[in-house]
Amino acid sequence: MDASPPGDGPRLQPIAYPAISGNVTETVDAVVIGSGAGGAVVAKELAEGGLSVVVIEEGAYFAREDYADGTPWELLGKLYREGGLTVALGFPFVPIPLGKAVGGTTVVNSGTCFRPPDRVLHDWERRWGIEGIDTVTLEPIFRRVEEVISVQPAPWEIMGKNAEVFDRGVKALGYHGQPIHRNIDGCRGCGVCAYGCPSDAKRAMHLSYLPRAAAHGARIYACCRARRVLVEDGRAVGVEADILDAAGDEIRGRLRVRAAVVVLAAGAIHTPALLMANGLALDSGQVGRNLRIHPSVGVSAAFEEETYSWRGMLQSYYVDDLQESHGVLLEVTSLLPGTSAASAQEVGPKLKEALALSRYLASVGLFVSDSSKGHILRGLGRDWWTSPTILYGLGQDDTDRLLRGIALAAEVFLAAGAVAVFTGIRGLAPVTDRQSLRRLQKFSLRAEQLTPAGFHPMGTCRMGGDPAVSVVGPYGEAHAVRNLFVADASVFPSCVGVNPQVTIMAFATRTAFHILERGG
Numbered sequence: 001m002d003a004s005p006p007g008d009g010p011r012l013q014p015i016a017y018p019a020i021s022g023n024v025t026e027t028v029d030a031v032v033i034g035s036g037a038g039g040a041v042v043a044k045e046l047a048e049g050g051l052s053v054v055v056i057e058e059g060a061y062f063a064r065e066d067y068a069d070g071t072p073w074e075l076l077g078k079l080y081r082e083g084g085l086t087v088a089l090g091f092p093f094v095p096i097p098l099g100k101a102v103g104g105t106t107v108v109n110s111g112t113c114f115r116p117p118d119r120v121l122h123d124w125e126r127r128w129g130i131e132g133i134d135t136v137t138l139e140p141i142f143r144r145v146e147e148v149i150s151v152q153p154a155p156w157e158i159m160g161k162n163a164e165v166f167d168r169g170v171k172a173l174g175y176h177g178q179p180i181h182r183n184i185d186g187c188r189g190c191g192v193c194a195y196g197c198p199s200d201a202k203r204a205m206h207l208s209y210l211p212r213a214a215a216h217g218a219r220i221y222a223c224c225r226a227r228r229v230l231v232e233d234g235r236a237v238g239v240e241a242d243i244l245d246a247a248g249d250e251i252r253g254r255l256r257v258r259a260a261v262v263v264l265a266a267g268a269i270h271t272p273a274l275l276m277a278n279g280l281a282l283d284s285g286q287v288g289r290n291l292r293i294h295p296s297v298g299v300s301a302a303f304e305e306e307t308y309s310w311r312g313m314l315q316s317y318y319v320d321d322l323q324e325s326h327g328v329l330l331e332v333t334s335l336l337p338g339t340s341a342a343s344a345q346e347v348g349p350k351l352k353e354a355l356a357l358s359r360y361l362a363s364v365g366l367f368v369s370d371s372s373k374g375h376i377l378r379g380l381g382r383d384w385w386t387s388p389t390i391l392y393g394l395g396q397d398d399t400d401r402l403l404r405g406i407a408l409a410a411e412v413f414l415a416a417g418a419v420a421v422f423t424g425i426r427g428l429a430p431v432t433d434r435q436s437l438r439r440l441q442k443f444s445l446r447a448e449q450l451t452p453a454g455f456h457p458m459g460t461c462r463m464g465g466d467p468a469v470s471v472v473g474p475y476g477e478a479h480a481v482r483n484l485f486v487a488d489a490s491v492f493p494s495c496v497g498v499n500p501q502v503t504i505m506a507f508a509t510r511t512a513f514h515i516l517e518r519g520g
């Protein structure tokens with residue numbers, strides 16, 4: 001690990017209570033709800049394009065010093081919605097962790113960057129009528145995004161032994177693996193990206209796009225929760241938001257922003273909830289439906305050698321041999337021993353034994369491009385839209401493909417010299433040799449035996465040319481409400497099949513350019 005002192009990224013000065021309270025009014029060209037991968041990008045591009053912009057973000061603003069202060073559990077409480085315990089109901093339940101901060105989920109994400117696969121863009125263009133998203137047309141947009149967030153391959157020196165052992169197995173079997181591209185500058189490989197980058201190395205939105213937006217005059221409101229989208233004569237004309245105290249518990253005032261353009265970028269769970277609560281763009285019946293989560297599971301393995309898998313990058317190396325055929329992507333991901341204790345599925349002395357093994361473990365995560373669907377429903381209470389109900393059922397086809405990925409991970413670990421592979425499948429003994437690997441490959445897996453997570457929710461306000469089956473048009477404008485745009489993970493017509501932040505940013509850039517081209 002690099003022992004040089006941490007870097008110091010640009011600082012923002014968002015407007016928040018107690019500096020504001022009571023009734024606050026703004027009149028601007030564009031108001032953006034949410035400051036994550038979608039919202040921050042739109043804000044920067046519109047502000048740079050000469051529009052006056054207000055960004056409204058429910059979460060608070062955190063800087064590097066704030067992450068040093070607290071255990072991982074405390075940081076979950078600070079940086080994540082509902083302390084990271086947002087969950088989709090189904091069999092099994094699936095955690096859907098969501099960031100809530102200036103910078104959105106990018107503040108806590110792993111920094112992995114992929115462009116979307118060509119075949120996915122092709123499908124969206126052909127099947128959904130979204131023009132101009134072929135790889136050639138999008139090339140300058142991807143380059144623009146990657147330049148702003150500083151995308152580069154993970155350097156081997158700080159990837160850690162977790163990646164080294166996996167690469168050893170991959171090479172022994174002749175599979176294809178390589179370092180992941182990440183949005184980093186000066187990364188020290190400390191592996192705690194999910195609790196905020198303590199080096200300011202991960203170029204999350206609060207360190208990349210938002211400072212540029214602010215430099216061009218965008219005004220960023222933190223701890224402000226948008227409640228109403230104002231619509232007159234079928235056109236969006238502004239937003240009303242609650243000014244919250246720093247804890248987000250008490251309403252301290254009301255922010256009213258009049259704007260010619262309203263951009264919703266509250267994420268794939270809350271953007272549809274806001275539309276539903278406001279009774280907007282519901283004609284197609286698709287708002288809140290078609291939720292994809294790119295479900296992931298983890299596989300770990302014990303070695304005779306010490307691995308200290310948490311020393312090094314959190315997410316470092318990928319294997320894509322099953323990507324084209326099965327939509328399965330393996331990503332070497334380490335876990336902090338304390339936070340991964342729950343996945344040991346043990347208590348008491350057995351949990352102690354499992355934790356003592358930590359320094360001999362290596363781990364990998366795998367994602368499947370899901371065809372299973374979930375949806376967002378009204379929740380309980382007057383302000384249900386702040387915490388909507390999420391349903392998701394992991395189907396058998398996706399479960400089978402997850403099994404393919406788990407078996408591939410087990411095969412690689414064995415080839416790397418693992419003495420036991422823990423598949424994460426409830427009720428299945430560890431894989432220790434070729435024979436138990438074959439048993440795993442032929443196993444009849446049921447979804448309830450897995451403990452998946454959904455780090456990449458998307459698809460709940462899908463984009464398309466046909467208003468009968470999509471919520472927003474090819475550039476993100478709601479079919480049913482003029483000047484109301486959606487620019488976050490909600491707009492994807494299907495699972496993008498890779499970690500989505502770069503695709504979200506590229507689509508948000510495209511939407512912003514469209515708004516500018518038509519003159520705001």
Ligand SMILES: Cc1cc2nc3c(=O)[nH]c(=O)nc-3n(C[C@H](O)[C@H](O)[C@H](O)COP(=O)(O)OP(=O)(O)OC[C@H]3O[C@@H](n4cnc5c(N)ncnc54)[C@H](O)[C@@H]3O)c2cc1C
Nearest residue numbers: 034036038058104105109110111112226488489499500501
């Ligand atoms: C632990 C973790 C690791 C991840 N790792 C990666 C990775 O390595 N690579 C990758 O590509 N993706 C990763 N992701 C996913 C990625 O970060 C998200 O897909 C992406 O940030 C989503 O962008 P978004 O704009 O749709 O929403 P978000 O980034 O979630 O932003 C939405 C923002 O809107 C705010 N908001 C919601 N409601 C309101 C309201 N009513 N008023 C005002 N503000 C509101 C929220 O507080 C939030 O800040 C990860 C996710 C998690 C949880």
